[in-house]
Amino acid sequence: MMSGFFDLPWWGYVLVALGMTHITIASVTIYLHRHQAHRALDLHPIPSHFFRFWLWLTTGMVTREWAAIHRKHHAKCETADDPHSPQVKGLRKVLWQGAELYREEAQNQETLDRYGHGTPNDWLERNIYERNTAGIALMLVIDVLLFGAVGLTIWAVQMAWIPFWAAGVVNGVGHFWGYRNYDCADAATNLVPWGILIGGEELHNNHHSFATSAKLSARWYEFDIGWMYIRILEILGLAKAKKVIPTPRFCEARKTPDLEMLQAIITHRYDVMTRYMSSIKQLYREELDKLKSAGVEPRKLRRLVLSNKEKLAEGDRLRLERALDHSKRLATVVSMRAELAGLWARSSASSEQLLQQLQDWVHRAEQSGIAQLQEFSGRLRCYAA
16 A cells, blocks of 8 residues: 555544545635625734645636636526525525535626626736646645645545535535524525534625625624634734624613614614514414414425515415415504515615604504514614614
8 A cells, every 4th residue: 555754543633534625615715705705804924825725736726716606506596596505596506506506607797797807817817727627636635745645645635635525515405404593585594503613604694685785694603714814814914804794782672763764764774673573473373273274284384474475486475465365463463574674675765764664663663552563663672873
């Protein structure tokens, strides 16, 4: 058996493989994702060039291609134009063929031209890093020289790590299964609250809710190891985070909704909507007996009630409307949810017009006679900018 420069016990090779793949994961989440695709942080040239070089060796991914495809994913999320939505293409397709979907989209010049702006275009990028197979071949030689025949296995693990965990698990399972802190517009979920194995990318719902945040953890029990590395780089003067997920602040309830309250609600819109959805769930449980008479399975009905009505298929939308005919209280709460979301939807309305809409919404909520709406309206008055 061919031996290399290092002769390690079996567990030593396992640790080496895990360590090298973890560096790759860190390079993807810090450099490609947070720095390049979303401009959530600035990076000093030293770590920036290291990450580029390491990704060239271990993945062959081109910065412009990766950033462009990811930006398009956010812009077209869960639509037919999304490069890798399991809601459209199916979970199995994205989980097991995520790398193929990435390579297919990388051939789309329109995607690269529209979404690939601002990425490196220096001599190194054009003459070395864009020649992706050269780096992968060099990594193979290095692994074999260092670890002998076992280096072939280590290299194979390195080559499979990103296609499976990033292109497959994050892009696939991260839009299909897990928990949600925020009621964002797409199906993104947090896989687990501890972002260690995939560098923090496990917290995918948090990311889709606040895409330009350099920190992906939001709750006290969540841990984002990528953010820990960024903080270390900041201490060393090698990075600077631009934005993080805003923490909601509260004050004494206002007697009259004002512009500051409006701005606070818009800033913390995902927290607002998440709390509102909790009130819908509570009301749904109270109204369940009435809704069962609509002839819709309770489990499916709950999904319809908690979904965005405008994004439902025609058949589901009709089933939801038929069910809501049996519960005036729930129909009111579902309707007012859409009105509340209109405060931060893109429109030509002025601040004064939006404030008038907010004041009207609060008044109707408090006069509705629905305890959940009245309680929520009181909390809404406490949001602080």
